[in-house]
Amino acid sequence: MRTLITNGHIVTAIADYEGDILIDGEKVAAVSVPGAFASLQVDTVLDAQGKYIFPGAIDVHTHMELPLPATVASDDFETGTIAAACGGTTTIIDFANQQRGHTLADALQTWHNKADGKAVIDYGFHITITDLAAAPETAMDDMVTAGVTTFKLLMAYPGTFMVDDETIYRVLRRSAKIGGLVMVHAENGIVIDLLVREAVAAGHTAPGFHALTRPAILEGEAAQRAITLAAFADAPLYIVHVSCAHALHTVAAARVKGLPVWGETCPQYLYLNDSHYASPGFESAKFVCTPPMRSIADNEALWLGLQRRELQVVSTDHAPFHFAGQKELGLHDFTKIPNGLPGVEHRVVLLYEGVRTGKLALQHFVDLIATAPAKLFGLYPRKGTIAPGSDADLVIFNPERKMTISAATQHQHVDYTPYEGMQVQGIPEAVLLRGGVIVRDGEYVGGKGGGQYLRRATFSEELTEV
Ligand code: DUC
Numbered sequence: 001m002r003t004l005i006t007n008g009h010i011v012t013a014i015a016d017y018e019g020d021i022l023i024d025g026e027k028v029a030a031v032s033v034p035g036a037f038a039s040l041q042v043d044t045v046l047d048a049q050g051k052y053i054f055p056g057a058i059d060v061h062t063h064m065e066l067p068l069p070a071t072v073a074s075d076d077f078e079t080g081t082i083a084a085a086c087g088g089t090t091t092i093i094d095f096a097n098q099q100r101g102h103t104l105a106d107a108l109q110t111w112h113n114k115a116d117g118k119a120v121i122d123y124g125f126h127i128t129i130t131d132l133a134a135a136p137e138t139a140m141d142d143m144v145t146a147g148v149t150t151f152k153l154l155m156a157y158p159g160t161f162m163v164d165d166e167t168i169y170r171v172l173r174r175s176a177k178i179g180g181l182v183m184v185h186a187e188n189g190i191v192i193d194l195l196v197r198e199a200v201a202a203g204h205t206a207p208g209f210h211a212l213t214r215p216a217i218l219e220g221e222a223a224q225r226a227i228t229l230a231a232f233a234d235a236p237l238y239i240v241h242v243s244c245a246h247a248l249h250t251v252a253a254a255r256v257k258g259l260p261v262w263g264e265t266c267p268q269y270l271y272l273n274d275s276h277y278a279s280p281g282f283e284s285a286k287f288v289c290t291p292p293m294r295s296i297a298d299n300e301a302l303w304l305g306l307q308r309r310e311l312q313v314v315s316t317d318h319a320p321f322h323f324a325g326q327k328e329l330g331l332h333d334f335t336k337i338p339n340g341l342p343g344v345e346h347r348v349v350l351l352y353e354g355v356r357t358g359k360l361a362l363q364h365f366v367d368l369i370a371t372a373p374a375k376l377f378g379l380y381p382r383k384g385t386i387a388p389g390s391d392a393d394l395v396i397f398n399p400e401r402k403m404t405i406s407a408a409t410q411h412q413h414v415d416y417t418p419y420e421g422m423q424v425q426g427i428p429e430a431v432l433l434r435g436g437v438i439v440r441d442g443e444y445v446g447g448k449g450g451g452q453y454l455r456r457a458t459f460s461e462e463l464t465e466v
């Protein structure tokens, strides 16, 4: 099966030019000047006149069907990956969480059971490590063999996910030995827990107290601690969902020193701010996620952090919970509001607003949504670029078409969006996954469960420098 995409404006992280793309089976066979393949016999021709062609976007931070003590995230691997596809994302990496007392292999199997045969785009897993007593760090070696080369640690949520400094250090040390990359959720969980208990004891139960009890400075402290431990362990480190200037500056300072530290932020930390917690009643529960929304000054600092390439990736931390019946679990106690926001569908259009408004160059935008994630997470050059031999994961993007983001029209399985009413210009019109069209005119047209599990390569610092 051969497909030809003609007349498009091809954009990668390092070049953009008018060109045609020849796809043979699941791979890009060749890329050349417009008209170069005109004499070839092909099965399908897609005309991309006036459109950009981006590599399929990669979201390295999702939580499909995330189980929390009282509920489960509302998107499963089918609905969530259909939404991702409609938004231009062709690969996700989701977190398989080790339950305390269980092995890493159990976690991986549990997440395979959720995703295999259901995901409609390609997917990999990170392992969240919570309990070295149940699975000593040597168990990480088997994960690398299974293609799971990244390990997440949470410095927040004592009693469930939080790990202590000994665990952080031991995981970093092992990861460095076996070619892994450790990802850290940086927040000082112990002090936050105290603030939360004090707030509840004082009768402060409204959703806004979620943010007030998780101040930005405690994210900065944890990020710095993780960076220090990683430097001591001689291990590369990736800080997830950087939300504030405090944490950003620790990442930037580490990089200036030449330390192998990378960071991501998410659209919510670029576009939303803590004024949302001032909404009357319970409405602000829609914005309860961790870390919480910060100040407008933090939004601006993060845009600058992207521009200066102090942060390398924009992911989503997609963890949707319906307002009705799920967020409402915390109606009388903010600590019971499930933490998380929907976002997997809108990352690409939201970040493209950064291009449209002059904050980001087009190639840099592609780097943030596709190329840098592929390089950091062991998928490059199979994913993350448009080149002969790469998977034909492509987004045909119409920069002229406008859209209003709304729960009424989204594909995410959740009853609200934090971006309700926001106007964007530039939308993924068609999406190809390994050569097959899975989105046409913004709607999912692919089959069921066509996503493939991706065994990812070990971490390569050299790649990140290219
Ligand atoms: N933050 C959230 O808001 N939800 C899921 C996990 C996380 O770190």
Ligand code: ZN
Binding pocket: 061, 063, 317
């Ligand atoms: Zn997360």
